[in-house]
Amino acid sequence: MGRSPCCEKLGLKKGPWTPEEDQKLLAYIDEHGHGNWRALPTKAGLQRCGKSCRLRWTNYLRPDIKRGKFSLQEEQTIIQLHALLGNRWSAIATHLPKRTDNEIKNYWNTHLKKRLTKMGIDPVTHKPKNDALVSASDSGGSGVPQSKNAANLSHMAQWESARLEAEARLVRQSKLRPSNNNNNSSFGSPLSPENHISDHHQIVPSMSPTHHSHHHYLSMTNTDTITAAATTNATIQEGGDDNSNGKAGSSSNGGSDYFEDNKTYWNNILNLVNSSPSHSPMF
């Protein structure tokens, strides 16, 4: 369809907002609420497009926004949620009260992504970067045995296939069922311990196609998630940007430490999600 840019009209101002503009926007919203964003600029006496006003409001002027440095707790939350949700900043933001998706996205891109990279962790997959090399070349060295990787891959493939099947089933069911307003059905509640499979399968279909690649291994039961995702680092602590990644590549431990660390990591994520606002649009 190719919709036209919202600010196509000449004469609309772009670029940084002045304090006067902020004041006008704040005053207007304070009095009338925002309602229709497109109509707002005219009513508020602003030479801006509605979209620009909305962005300014949601990312900067809203009174319930917390600004400033991210706490360690917040950083860990972002990292864990990113492992689970990918670049779905608005979803991540729902778990971090008072932080905007834009702020989280910026913080991820400028700080956390680099930190993970320095630690030898792929910020996209949250797996140690040398995993591929290890699996390709390892034949009894210090990494995960090839057979284990192969087993994981095969396991993941099986789950992926099961996931697709479940997705198809869900689609069929949702077409048969009238839409249920009550979100507490499955989408409305976070992952609950008694709901392993169905919940996981319901997260995934909402992912955009571009995110599928790094979410495959999430569409499993807790146990299987832990197993298949076991290449991911257990804990990501602040502190020394790059101290050594031996730990990051816990694969070198092989065996139970390796497994346990990652189990902890994924359990943390699940706990985090469980304890997050249940009205999150994500679940």
Added chain:
DNA sequence: AATCAGTCCAACCGCCCAGAC
């Protein structure tokens, strides 16, 4: 003091989706 490189972040862009018509 001047210059340069790197970092940070507010704002824009373009796409997508849901709802209205």
Added chain:
DNA sequence: GGTCTGGGCGGTTGGACTGAT
């Protein structure tokens, strides 16, 4: 069912800022 519109989202950019040389 098709089209249009508003709002939301994620990716990207441009300029301000900061630290190193």
